[in-house]
Amino acid sequence: xxxTRRLLLSAVGAAxxxxxxxxxxxxxxxxxxxxxxxxxxxxxxxxxxxxxADALSExxxxxxxxxxxxxxxxxxxxxxxxxxxxxxxxxDQSYLQExxxxxxxxxxxxxxxxxxxxxxxxxxxxxxxxxxxxQTMEDVLxxxxxxxxxxxxxxPGGVSEIGxxxxxxxxxxxxxxxxxxxxxxNTGDQADKNQAMWDDLADVINGSIQANEQFTQLPEDDPxxxxxxxxxxxxETLNQAPEEGLGETDRAEMLTYAAPEVSVPxxxxxxxxxxxxxxxxxxxxxxxxxxxxxxxxxxxxxxEGDIQQRFLDxxxxxxxxxxxxxxxxxxxxxxxxxxxxxxxKSE
Amino acid sequence: xxxxxxLIDPWFLGLIFGGTLMGIVFxxxxxxxxxxxxxxxxxLTFSLGLVNGLALLLSLYxxxxxxxxxxxxxxGIPGTPSSITTTFDGFxxxxxxxxxxxxxxxxxxxxxxxxxxxxxxxFFAPVLAQFAIKFSYVEKFLIIFFALTVMAALSKDMLLGxxxxxxxxxxxxxxxxxxxxxxxxxxxxxxxxxxxWLDGGFALLPVLIGIFGVTVIxxxxxxxxxxxxxxxxxxxxxxxxxxxxxxxGQWVNLLRSGGIGTFVGILPGVGGSAASIxxxxxxxxxxxxxxRYGKGExxxxxxxxxxxxxxxxxxxxxxxxxxxxxxxxxxxxxxAFALQxxxxxxxxxxxxxxxxxxxxxxxxxxxxxxxVVMFFAIRWFAMVIAVPKQILYPFILMMCVIGAYTINxxxxxxxxxxxxxxxxxxxxxxLRLEVAPFIIGFILGPAAEIYFVKSLESFGDLAIFFxxxxxxxxxxxxxxxxxxxxxxxxxxxxxxxxxxx
Amino acid sequence: xxNLTRVTIDFDTSHLIFPTIIAIVLGLLGLAxxxxxxxxxxxxxxxxxxxFRAMDKTxxxxxxxxxxxxxxxxxxxxxxxxxAGYGFLICSVPYVVALGLLFMHARTxxxxxxxxxxxxxxxxxxxxxxxxxxxxxLP
Numbered sequence: 001x002x003x004t005r006r007l008l009l010s011a012v013g014a015a016x017x018x019x020x021x022x023x024x025x026x027x028x029x030x031x032x033x034x035x036x037x038x039x040x041x042x043x044x045x046x047x048x049x050x051x052x053a054d055a056l057s058e059x060x061x062x063x064x065x066x067x068x069x070x071x072x073x074x075x076x077x078x079x080x081x082x083x084x085x086x087x088x089x090x091x092d093q094s095y096l097q098e099x100x101x102x103x104x105x106x107x108x109x110x111x112x113x114x115x116x117x118x119x120x121x122x123x124x125x126x127x128x129x130x131x132x133x134x135q136t137m138e139d140v141l142x143x144x145x146x147x148x149x150x151x152x153x154x155x156p157g158g159v160s161e162i163g164x165x166x167x168x169x170x171x172x173x174x175x176x177x178x179x180x181x182x183x184x185x186n187t188g189d190q191a192d193k194n195q196a197m198w199d200d201l202a203d204v205i206n207g208s209i210q211a212n213e214q215f216t217q218l219p220e221d222d223p224x225x226x227x228x229x230x231x232x233x234x235x236e237t238l239n240q241a242p243e244e245g246l247g248e249t250d251r252a253e254m255l256t257y258a259a260p261e262v263s264v265p266x267x268x269x270x271x272x273x274x275x276x277x278x279x280x281x282x283x284x285x286x287x288x289x290x291x292x293x294x295x296x297x298x299x300x301x302x303x304e305g306d307i308q309q310r311f312l313d314x315x316x317x318x319x320x321x322x323x324x325x326x327x328x329x330x331x332x333x334x335x336x337x338x339x340x341x342x343x344x345k346s347e
Numbered sequence: 348x349x350x351x352x353x354l355i356d357p358w359f360l361g362l363i364f365g366g367t368l369m370g371i372v373f374x375x376x377x378x379x380x381x382x383x384x385x386x387x388x389x390x391l392t393f394s395l396g397l398v399n400g401l402a403l404l405l406s407l408y409x410x411x412x413x414x415x416x417x418x419x420x421x422x423g424i425p426g427t428p429s430s431i432t433t434t435f436d437g438f439x440x441x442x443x444x445x446x447x448x449x450x451x452x453x454x455x456x457x458x459x460x461x462x463x464x465x466x467x468x469x470f471f472a473p474v475l476a477q478f479a480i481k482f483s484y485v486e487k488f489l490i491i492f493f494a495l496t497v498m499a500a501l502s503k504d505m506l507l508g509x510x511x512x513x514x515x516x517x518x519x520x521x522x523x524x525x526x527x528x529x530x531x532x533x534x535x536x537x538x539x540x541x542x543x544w545l546d547g548g549f550a551l552l553p554v555l556i557g558i559f560g561v562t563v564i565x566x567x568x569x570x571x572x573x574x575x576x577x578x579x580x581x582x583x584x585x586x587x588x589x590x591x592x593x594x595x596g597q598w599v600n601l602l603r604s605g606g607i608g609t610f611v612g613i614l615p616g617v618g619g620s621a622a623s624i625x626x627x628x629x630x631x632x633x634x635x636x637x638x639r640y641g642k643g644e645x646x647x648x649x650x651x652x653x654x655x656x657x658x659x660x661x662x663x664x665x666x667x668x669x670x671x672x673x674x675x676x677x678x679x680x681x682x683a684f685a686l687q688x689x690x691x692x693x694x695x696x697x698x699x700x701x702x703x704x705x706x707x708x709x710x711x712x713x714x715x716x717x718x719v720v721m722f723f724a725i726r727w728f729a730m731v732i733a734v735p736k737q738i739l740y741p742f743i744l745m746m747c748v749i750g751a752y753t754i755n756x757x758x759x760x761x762x763x764x765x766x767x768x769x770x771x772x773x774x775x776x777x778l779r780l781e782v783a784p785f786i787i788g789f790i791l792g793p794a795a796e797i798y799f800v801k802s803l804e805s806f807g808d809l810a811i812f813f814x815x816x817x818x819x820x821x822x823x824x825x826x827x828x829x830x831x832x833x834x835x836x837x838x839x840x841x842x843x844x845x846x847x848x
Numbered sequence: 849x850x851n852l853t854r855v856t857i858d859f860d861t862s863h864l865i866f867p868t869i870i871a872i873v874l875g876l877l878g879l880a881x882x883x884x885x886x887x888x889x890x891x892x893x894x895x896x897x898x899x900f901r902a903m904d905k906t907x908x909x910x911x912x913x914x915x916x917x918x919x920x921x922x923x924x925x926x927x928x929x930x931x932a933g934y935g936f937l938i939c940s941v942p943y944v945v946a947l948g949l950l951f952m953h954a955r956t957x958x959x960x961x962x963x964x965x966x967x968x969x970x971x972x973x974x975x976x977x978x979x980x981x982x983x984x985x986l987p
Contacts, residue, residue, distance in 0.1 A: 031931035033985055039755065041386050042672070042682035050390065065931065067756035067985050072523075072546055077757075085930035102532045103523070104546060156859075157526055185805070186859050188529035188797070191615045191671040199483040201805050210685070211670055214692025224480065224669070224693060247690050313688050387982035506884065510877040517870050524863035533863040568911045571904030572951045735959070737951035738966050741944040744915065745971065748922075748936070749978060749986070757985035759923055766915055777899060778892075796866040804862060809853040 028293055029085040032056075032064045035077045037090030039070035044121045044210075044316070048278045049089045051310050052118050055301045056294070071097070075106055082285035087294070089118070091278045093158040095334045099341050102157040108281060114330055115280035116295050117321040119311050122233040122241055123208035124276050125257070126152070126163060127216070129197055130225035137167070137230050137262050140204065144171045144181040153185040153193040153202035159276055160206045162337060163232050163264075166272035169340045170264045179344065198224060209254065210315060213247045231258040232274040240317040266340065277319065279326055295323045350704045353398060362395070362403040363709055367716040370410020374417070375728070377424045377743055378556045378750020381411025382676045389679055397687045398705045404683055405706060406713035408676050409461060409659050413717050416453040416652055417728050421446055424559045424743070428551060428620045429655035431786060432627040434559070435501070436640065436647030443643060447729055451589040452645050453652045454721045456601060460653030461714040463605030464612065464660025469707050472696065476668035479613045484805060485815040487617060488798035489822035491791050494621045496826055497628035498784035499833035501641065511780040515788025520796060522548025528616075528797050544760045553751040553764035554789060558782060560747050561769025564740045566776070572736050593645050600630050604650045608657020612673045613664045616797075619655070619674040620790045626654030632832035638840060641783075659710065667695050667703070910950045918943040922987040933979035933986030940971035 034053050038045035046068050053064040069077065071090065078088045098105040108114060126137075134140050134150075144150055152167065154160045161184070168179040185202045187193050190211045196202040209231065218225040231238070231254055238254055245251045255261060259271040266272035282291050301307050302320040311318040321329055353359045366388075373384035384407040392400025415426030420437035433453060440449035467475065482490070495512070502508020521537060522545055524530030537545045567573070594601070604626035611622040630650035631640045640647045662673030663680075670692035672678035684691050689699065696703045731739070751761045772782060802811060812819065857865065882889065918939055926935020944967035952959055978984050 029930055031929075033757070033931045035756075040678060040682075041389060042678045042680070042685070044685075046682065047685060063931075065983055065985055069756050069758060070547070073755070073758055076543070081930075083930060102526070103534060155526060155529075157532055186529060186531070187801075188525075188527055191665075191669075192529055194669070194671070195480065195483065196805075198480050199805075201483075210690065211692070214670065214690055214694040218693055222693075223477075247692075247694070314685060315688070387984065390983070506877065506881055510874070510881055513870060513874045513877060517867070517874055520867045520870065531859055531863050533860075535863050535867055565908065565911065568907040568951070569899075569903045571907055572953065574953075735952075735962070737948045737959070738963055740951060741947040742966065742970055744947070745940050745944060745974065748919075748940075749974060752936075752987060753978065753984045757987075759919075759987060762919055762922075762987075766919065770912070777895065792870075800857065800862050800865055803855050803865075804857040804859065807854060807856060809855060 027287070027290060028060055028062050029083065030062050031085065032062055033077070033086045034064055034066045035069050035074035035086060035088050036066060037071035037074050037088070037094060039068050039073075041068050044123075044276075045089070045091060045278065047314055048119050048121070048311070048316060051307065051314070052089065052298075055307045055310075056297060059297050059301050060293075072104060075112075078112060078281060078283050079106075082283045084282070084286040084290040086283070087115075088112075088281040089278060090281065091121070091159065091276050092162075092274075092330075092333070094281070095330070096158045096162055096337065099334070099338050100157045100161060109327075109331060109334065111284065113282040113284050113286065113291065114327050115282055115291065116298055116323050117277050117279040117319055117326045117329070118298075119278050119316045120233070120237050120319050121208075121276045121278070121316055122231070122237045123210045123315070124159065124163065124232045124274060125207050125209055125212065125228055126204055126230040126232075127197075127207045127212055127226040128204050128229050130216075130218070130220045130222070130227050132203065132227065134203070134229060137170075137264055140167065140182075140229070141171050141174055141178075141264075145175040145178040147178075148181060150182050150204060151185050151202045152182060153187050153196040153205040155188055155193070155206070156184065156186045159274075162274055163206060163230070163272075165337075165341055165344060166232075166264050166266060166274070168344055169266065170272065172344070173265055173268075194224075197226070204229065209246055209249070213249050217248045228254075228257045230262050230264065232272075233258055234273040234275055235259060237275050237317050237319070240319075241315065242312055246315050266336070272340075277330070279330065291323070298322075349701060350708060353705050354708060358399055359402055359705075359709070360712070362399055363406045363712050364716050366403040366406030367410040367713045368720055370407040370412075371414035371417075371717065371720060371724075372410075373407070374411040374414020374426045374430075376746050376750070377418050377422075377426055377560050378552070378747045378754075380427045380552065380750075380754070381408050381415075382679065383750070383753065384408075384411045385676050385679045389682055392683050393686055397684075397689060398702060400683055400687070401680070401702070401706055402709040404680060405709050406716070409656070409710060409713040410717055411676075412655055412659055413454070413457045413461075413652075413721065415655075416457065417450070418731075420449045420453060420648070421728065421731050422743075423563060425555065428555055428790065429623050429658065430651065431555070431559075431620065431783075431790075432623045432651035432654075433648055435627070435651070435783060436642070436644045437651075439641070439643035440645070440648070441732075445643070446732065447725060448589040448593075449645070449648055450725050450728065451722070452593055453648050454718060454725075455594070456604070456649040456652040457656040457721075458714050458718045459601045460605040460608055460656035461659055461710070461717075463602060463653070464609040464657040465707065465710055465714070466660075467606075467609045468660035468663055468710075472664045472668050473693075475613050475664050476693075479615070479665055480669070481816065481818060482614055483815065484798045484801040485811055486818050486822065487614060488795065488802050489812065489819055489826065490611075490614065490617055490625075491621065491795045491798060493822055493826050493829065494624050494628065495787065495791055495795065496829040496833070497624055497631075498787055499830060500628055500631050500637070500836065501783045501787070502781055502833075503641075504779070504781070505833070505837050507779055508781045508784045511775070511782070512784035512788035514780070515785040515790075516792035516795065517788075518549065519789045519792030520548075522546055524796075525793075528793070529801055530797065544763075547758075549764050549768070550751075550755055550758075550761050551790060552754045553761045554768045555786060556747045556750060557765040557768030558772035558775075558786060560743055561765055562772030562776070562782075564744065565769055565773045567736065567740070569773075594649070597646060597649055600646055600649055601653050603629060604653035605657040608654040609661035609664075610657075611654075612658040612661020615665050615669075615671045615673055616794065618790070618794055619658050619662065619676070621794075622658040622661075623651045623654040624787055624791075626650045626657070628829060632829050637832070637836045638843075663706075666691060667706075668693055670695070907950060911947060914943060914946050914950070926987040931985060933975055935987040936979075937971055937975040937986075940975075941967055944971065 415430035419433040423438035498512035948963040
């Protein structure tokens with residue numbers, strides 16, 4: 001666990017000298033570049049990528065570098081390289097941005113080979129100011145039904161918007177037409193969303209357990225204090241999170257903000273949930289044997305069990321799904337969300 | 348472990364020393380930035396543990412911000428974006444043989460700026476954070492607008508200068524209206540056929556080192572590589588001896604610049620480079636001799652360097668009291684905390700008082716280490732001037748390539764940007780367009796756009812810029828004063844019979 | 849009065865607002881320059897002619913050409929050994945040598961020797977530092 005990339009590198013270097021056959025046998029390139037869909041080295045995408053990259057480096061005896069070039073450049077780099085020396089890691093944003101019609105978004109299921117899932121960030125959440133009249137999501141939907149405008153701060157075109165879309169969908173199911181009262185406040189990063197709440201430009205904001213939990217612990221008279229109103233993760237995912245939770249909010253409390261305790265219906269039978277999942281993508285012309293080698297390596301890494309603790313320490317939940325299963329899973333997720341997004345759009 | 352234990356821990360001290368030193372080297376190489384230094388060392392912190400890891404990263408930050416002054420003064424190439432304003436007066440000083448004096452002034456100003464912001468951070472972080480959240484889109488736009496007014500003050504020819512600045516803003520808008528900043532993700536202004544390369548626009552760092560570094564080299568090539576300065580030229584003579592008397596009458600400037608730097612750091616999203624630009628503007632407009640600025644005025648170097656080091660403490664305020672980074676470097680620190688499973692937010696300081704104290708101690712020590720190291724290294728730095736150009740320039744170009752390619756983790760178009768803006772800068776000079784306002788426009792353009800459009804989008808009223816809050820009114824007063832000051836300066840220059848000097 | 853200052857921003861087209869304003873301002877400033885400096889602008893042909901006559905063409909265009917070739921070769925050369933940074937390493941050495949020779953005035957053995965030493969030592973050192981120690985991707 002306390003292996004730095006640098007130490008790892010020298011270890012790998014030594015390993016390569018002593019047993020060059022290993023890497024050769026699997027036909028893996030010695031230097032793999034893992035581009036990710038975020039351009040920040042401080043964010044969750046980078047953290048998950050570097051945990052996986054470290055594990056893969058160690059297990060396969062190759063160098064795996066993580067390059068946070070951002071989604072647009074990452075897709076370009078992946079499209080250019082069919083030799084398997086470039087792989088990409090990203091999360092649900094990669095297909096959601098296409099569903100939301102963001103300019104220049106590829107259809108990942110068409111243009112790339114979607115690979116195994118890695119882990120989940122269970123943190124996606126919606127919050128209200130501590131003194132908000134809304135106690136639950138039901139209050140929010142009821143307010144919309146009563147004709148009150150509810151302003152929700154989101155970053156449009158992806159993960160941050162999907163929960164908002166679900167709210168509007170639920171409002172429409174409950175009282176057709178009331179979804180018009182749930183309006184987006186289009187902001188940028190988390191700082192902007194918080195600021196929108198403090199400036200009284202938004203009644204509800206998208207946020208995360210990680211970034212906003214401490215604000216929920218402030219005394220209620222603090223002007224920056226917030227309350228969770230909805231955590232979008234599935235109960236299965238939250239149940240895998242550490243029991244002590246994060247900060248002062250333990251897992252039991254988190255579960256009270258998530259389905260099925262908080263119900264935002266997606267269909268008559270089903271609640272809407274959203275797990276932000278990280279997964280790999282490959283150039284569609286990459287040698288299948290190479291992709292399989294990585295998939296197998298991941299299977300073995302997760303079987304060893306060390307990587308799980310690393311994810312949990314950083315408040316992510318490990319969730320490896322082998323290639324085929326992952327493809328099916330992500331495709332069905334894509335289809336579910338496509339339905340509600342397109343239904344809302346068509347009106 | 349309490350603070351005292353850290354202070355006698357050789358690891359802790361060694362990491363601060365090494366970090367500061369490496370930061371200075373990174374900052375001093377054109378194309379390498381403090382952000383890059385922190386980014387490459389981030390993975391190391393995993394094995395170092397939280398306090399030692401932070402000590403390393405913070406001292407890299409302090410060293411990196413400071414190191415940028417070295418090439419800014421000696422070569423006229425800013426080592427980091429926040430040292431652009433240092434070139435305005437530092438380089439003219441070096442050209443007239445006062446390089447060493449300029450370096451010393453800059454170093455002391457840096458330390459003072461760093462200490463001012465550290466005091467602000469340690470004693471007032473929560474209060475300052477509460478104040479910072481009063482800045483909505485409107486106030487942030489006005490801050491940026493105020494910083495943009497420096498274009499007028501920096502112009503040699505007001506009309507051409509402002510044109511250059513607006514051109515800089517225009518070029519900075521090319522590409523996607525970035526969703527992560529609040530935009531709608533649509534592209535605009537891309538020349539036909541360039542969509543593949545330009546959807547992300549031109550990156551700041553390659554533009555900056557292109558227009559400063561590559562342009563300088565092209566201009567020298569055009570002149571046939573004239574012989575440069577030798578060590579003899581910058582030898583300390585009576586005319587250039589450094590003495591503390593330079594700082595007489597500059598205490599207000601030092602404290603104000605440190606304060607401005609701190610304050611800009613506190614405002615998330617305004618961007619680090621605005622710190623030195625604003626403190627330079629403030630120093631120039633309040634000076635009794637504004638006409639000396641841009642020609643080698645020590646007060647300009649002081650303002651710029653105290654301002655950019657003031658940033659270091661300031662940018663940590665929102666990080667540690669709101670969980671929101673104040674600039675691109677502190678954004679990386681979030682990663683360091685997250686890797687250790689530590690939350691940053693409004694409760695960070697009270698819940699991690701030992702870590703907090705150790706961080707402050709690390710930054711304090713790092714500032715002192717920086718002072719000592721830089722003073723010792725001045726002689727070696729100065730030798731850069733004596734390196735033959737046929738060795739220095741190819742080397743700088745190579746480093747610019749590394750810097751441009753690695754700043755966004757491997758995008759080859761960033762390398763081409765370097766050359767495009769190198770040639771562009773050369774043409775600009777021929778057309779008498781001005782680089783300083785251009786680059787300020789380019790840096791501040793994207794933030795100006797977001798905050799301007801978002802202000803109108805949120806409030807739906809043009810009057811909001813005047814009526815939002817008392818802060819907005821104060822900012823308008825500053826803006827008007829700055830513009831009036833610039834006009835007065837250019838009038839005075841005209842009267843003195845040296846228009847566009 | 850209130851109505852005069854009211855504006856509604858359509859988010860879907862909001863990417864065009866600021867560029868439009870800036871383009872208009874830029875155009876007006878350009879126009880003002882055109883009017884004020886028309887003499888200089890008309891004479892700019894002569895300015896460029898003088899510039900190119902006085903220029904050290906070998907060094908100026910040589911430096912440009914070398915840099916373009918350097919940038920062009922870096923990626924394909926690097927692609928032979930993916931993600932190892934050899935493109936930078938292999939192309940930088942001759943680039944530094946060629947540019948050094950181009951810029952040099954008195955090509956004495958001592959000067960050439962010093963330059964060659966830098967060209968042979970610096971790129972590998974930089975490559976090693978950034979690619980192997982800092983673990984960054986180079987071309």
